[in-house]
Amino acid sequence: MSTQQLPVIVIGAGPIGLAAAAHLLERGIEPLVLEAGDAAGAAVREWSHVRLFSTWGEVVDPAAEKLLAPTGWVRPDADTYPSGGDWAERYLRPLAAVLGDRVRLGATVTGVSRSGRDRVVDADRESRPYVVHVEHADGREERLTARAVIDASGTWATPGPAGGSGLPALGEKAAADRITYRVPDLKDPAVRARYAGRRTAVIGSGASAFTALAYLADLARSQDGVGTHGVWILRRGISGSTFGGGEADQLPARGALGLAAKAAVDGGYADAVTGFRTEAVERDTDGRLVLVGEDGRRLDPVDEVIVLTGFRPDLTFLDELRLGLDDRLQAPVALAPLIDPNQHSCGTVYPHGVNELSHPEKDVYLVGMKSYGRAPTFLAMTGYEQVRSVAASLAGDQEAAERVELTLPETGVCGGAGLFDEPETAQSDGGGCCAAPATLQIGVGAPAISGGC
Structure with missing residues (x-):
């Protein structure tokens, strides 16, 4: 043959x-x-x-x-x-x-x-x-x-790890019982119970992270989810492109996903921690997880971690x-x-x-x-x-x-360079980059953010 x-x-x-x-x-x-x-x-x-x-x-x-x-x-x-x-x-x-x-x-x-x-x-x-x-x-x-x-x-x-270097963070494997690398199905009663009323870190900045944040916010609003709270971990800062293209996205549901994530943090259901690259995952005396950054910062303990880093x-x-x-x-x-x-x-x-x-x-x-x-x-x-x-x-x-037989929809987003450590183009209102890495409470009544990295 x-x-x-x-x-x-x-x-x-x-x-x-x-x-x-x-x-x-x-x-x-x-x-x-x-x-x-x-x-x-x-x-x-x-x-x-x-x-x-x-x-x-x-x-x-x-x-x-x-x-x-x-x-x-x-x-x-x-x-x-x-x-x-x-x-x-x-x-x-x-x-x-x-x-x-x-x-x-x-x-x-x-x-x-x-x-x-x-x-x-x-x-x-x-x-x-x-x-x-x-x-x-x-x-x-x-x-x-x-x-x-x-x-x-x-x-x-083969999902990406929590570690900011591309390697698993120190202690990440040992904490596997409290870490998932998938968007959880909060309609499943057993999975829902795992996150309800708990403090959960979401590491990532893409569509999966948006989905997880929106799901956690929905849980927090529900009768059985009182006390549920998210901690959104971003390796970059927050800018105009952080939440995607919104209404400018030619795939409306993709734009809506970013807007849902924005609503989750604007509604006070999540804290945003910017410029944070995870170096280690440790346990406190109660068995909760403490994320430690490459810069030495230690975040408040969380019960669960959702890693969505691609x-x-x-x-x-x-x-x-x-x-x-x-x-x-x-x-x-x-x-x-x-x-x-x-x-x-x-x-x-x-x-x-x-x-x-x-x-x-x-x-x-x-x-x-x-x-x-x-x-x-x-x-x-x-x-x-x-x-x-x-x-x-x-x-x-x-x-x-x-021969090209396809026209792809645009995201409505052009956020500049994708490098984590370099500033994006300054906003038209004169805002610029970059502030020191910070923990920001983005909730009702919080000041609007212009500029950022």
């Missing part, structure tokens, strides 16, 4: 992996999707309680919808917002069912290489098929061959491949400048495809959230455009691969 007759192996049966399979089939290329979880969209199901800020019309891939149409599947109202559970159950599950045995569950990829060639060997490399080492849920091992590999495994399994790609199983990755973001080198928060924080990236996703190793692609490495603000529609382009390229249609 020639290499071209082999399937394209797709790693991950999430939204982007399944869309990749649909686009490959549309191009007459046989896909094989390997999913470590026990169901399609396993990672999405873990945040099933969280509502997306994209509508159904923005999270259904066109090629996937064509594949589903003959089954009688009808897309939910395009203008409504699914939860993660809705997305998994009403879209990903039926899509995986249509793909049938092309999707293998409980199949964890532990290595990818070229047949008979480790990453050092040049000779005859590109003519060799890929070999993909798989460990199955029953303990069985298998090696599969492929003409190309599309890694859509995401970053969900995600990072797991590249360990790709060690034998020659990848071209940016040394900061761990994203493809041509894509990295477009998404680098050190350069901009507008959150708006022009659509991109095979050219930005290619590596020195031909026909291997990181797509979806994994393609962004450590950068945030990924949208599902970005991933759908990526896999459309990759599938076209694998089919030999380079014109289609390089």
